[in-house]
Amino acid sequence: MAFLTACKLQDPVTIADKLFLDLRRAILVGEIPAGKKISEPELAAAYGVSRGSLREAIGKLENCNLVTRKPNIGARIIDFSTEQLLEIYQIREATEGMAARLAAEHMTAEELVHLRKILERHHAEIAQHQSYSQHDVDLDFHFSIIQGSKNKRLIRMLCQDLYDLVRFYRFRLKSGFSRSEQAFQEHNLIVSAIERRDGEMAETLMRHHIRASRDYACKLLEQMPTSDT
Amino acid sequence: MAFLTACKLQDPVTIADKLFLDLRRAILVGEIPAGKKISEPELAAAYGVSRGSLREAIGKLENCNLVTRKPNIGARIIDFSTEQLLEIYQIREATEGMAARLAAEHMTAEELVHLRKILERHHAEIAQHQSYSQHDVDLDFHFSIIQGSKNKRLIRMLCQDLYDLVRFYRFRLKSGFSRSEQAFQEHNLIVSAIERRDGEMAETLMRHHIRASRDYACKLLEQMPTSDT
DNA sequence: CTTGGTTATAGTGTCGACATTATAACTTCA
DNA sequence: TGAAGTTATAATGTCGACACTATAACCAAG
Numbered sequence: 001m002a003f004l005t006a007c008k009l010q011d012p013v014t015i016a017d018k019l020f021l022d023l024r025r026a027i028l029v030g031e032i033p034a035g036k037k038i039s040e041p042e043l044a045a046a047y048g049v050s051r052g053s054l055r056e057a058i059g060k061l062e063n064c065n066l067v068t069r070k071p072n073i074g075a076r077i078i079d080f081s082t083e084q085l086l087e088i089y090q091i092r093e094a095t096e097g098m099a100a101r102l103a104a105e106h107m108t109a110e111e112l113v114h115l116r117k118i119l120e121r122h123h124a125e126i127a128q129h130q131s132y133s134q135h136d137v138d139l140d141f142h143f144s145i146i147q148g149s150k151n152k153r154l155i156r157m158l159c160q161d162l163y164d165l166v167r168f169y170r171f172r173l174k175s176g177f178s179r180s181e182q183a184f185q186e187h188n189l190i191v192s193a194i195e196r197r198d199g200e201m202a203e204t205l206m207r208h209h210i211r212a213s214r215d216y217a218c219k220l221l222e223q224m225p226t227s228d229t
Numbered sequence: 230m231a232f233l234t235a236c237k238l239q240d241p242v243t244i245a246d247k248l249f250l251d252l253r254r255a256i257l258v259g260e261i262p263a264g265k266k267i268s269e270p271e272l273a274a275a276y277g278v279s280r281g282s283l284r285e286a287i288g289k290l291e292n293c294n295l296v297t298r299k300p301n302i303g304a305r306i307i308d309f310s311t312e313q314l315l316e317i318y319q320i321r322e323a324t325e326g327m328a329a330r331l332a333a334e335h336m337t338a339e340e341l342v343h344l345r346k347i348l349e350r351h352h353a354e355i356a357q358h359q360s361y362s363q364h365d366v367d368l369d370f371h372f373s374i375i376q377g378s379k380n381k382r383l384i385r386m387l388c389q390d391l392y393d394l395v396r397f398y399r400f401r402l403k404s405g406f407s408r409s410e411q412a413f414q415e416h417n418l419i420v421s422a423i424e425r426r427d428g429e430m431a432e433t434l435m436r437h438h439i440r441a442s443r444d445y446a447c448k449l450l451e452q453m454p455t456s457d458t
Numbered sequence: 459c460t461t462g463g464t465t466a467t468a469g470t471g472t473c474g475a476c477a478t479t480a481t482a483a484c485t486t487c488a
Numbered sequence: 489t490g491a492a493g494t495t496a497t498a499a500t501g502t503c504g505a506c507a508c509t510a511t512a513a514c515c516a517a518g
Binding site for chain 1: 501
């Protein structure tokens, strides 16, 4: 399960943190349906914790953009919309483009080897048509490059905040995600540019790659029935 | 005081929210020194509120990146470093570049008029050498363009999260910020590009502008004594 | 005098209870 | 019957107290 790696809390010590991770997973996987209102007493009882700890956990979920709160009304799981998905893609295009540029400047030799390994895994899984694990590979690829930027705040911004949203949407669009071959080619070009230390080109290619992903997601969404709760 | 505009909480109803705004302002202005450890009992007593409310406020401050928390140890105000400042500039270059591109596509005529007015204000204040209020004008300019992108998540990401950090640093570098004339020229070019609906050019110019700001800030930092606590 | 361990203290994490607000159900009147 | 007002209920906001952890002070042995 390379699901929920790259999280600030490797070993949650406090109850609120454990709860946060539990709820986060439940939301991302869809155990808790999107748009659902959170009842604090109910959830607290279900997990056997106090309302105080739960509220703290909800606060952290709010940071991750997975729930929204209104004063005196309560918290609810975020709802997904085509509009928001496109917004996220625009942000990813800008930020991950920059990450790729910086990665070309700062990535170490070992990190590049690791990146190549991810590509090989991707290639192997395409050959076996294991489309279900290609999402993880794709995430790993993007994570590695973001990590390679060495910009701590950018890493935090993307890995901790934005990518929870990305996972949230992935889990709801993973129907026929057969853009893997194309994506693999694009990944390949990006890695090559990084290996050449060509930051400008790495950024351009990454932006192109994410724009292509966005266009593909749009096409998928158009031919989908509007799913209501 | 155009200080703390553009915040999600126009009218804070809950105690924790009021406290959050109070503390946020105190941190940005420097009333609470950078790097200072927060004592929950002490602060709670000082503001006459319960520790629970305070903890909630601290949680929100953590989202704004103004404090960091470690479990069982406590929270402390962030410390500023040259490294972090550069990281922020890199992120701004990418995200605000994208914002400018989107603004060129989506800004309304009225918003463009407003933008021009900001430029005029900037121009007037340069003539009068009111360098103290030029920071506000500069912030207003960038805020307007971000707002014009119409990307709600991008707006939130920048205006709510990143720009608190920008203000945090501004307040500590506002010594001789005499790049105003240069900045004004660059702002002018950006607005022109947006008016022409030339998103590509707007992005390029915005990135150039922010990179120039970064270089200038770097120069300032180099000829500054390392300030210890 | 220094170092290791022990105790004391302050601080954070957690909880249950009360106050206040929003929502649902109900009653009453047109 | 429908709509407005009122009451009742449930949920959120707030608080003070207890439990546990980390740090500081202290003491003892080398």
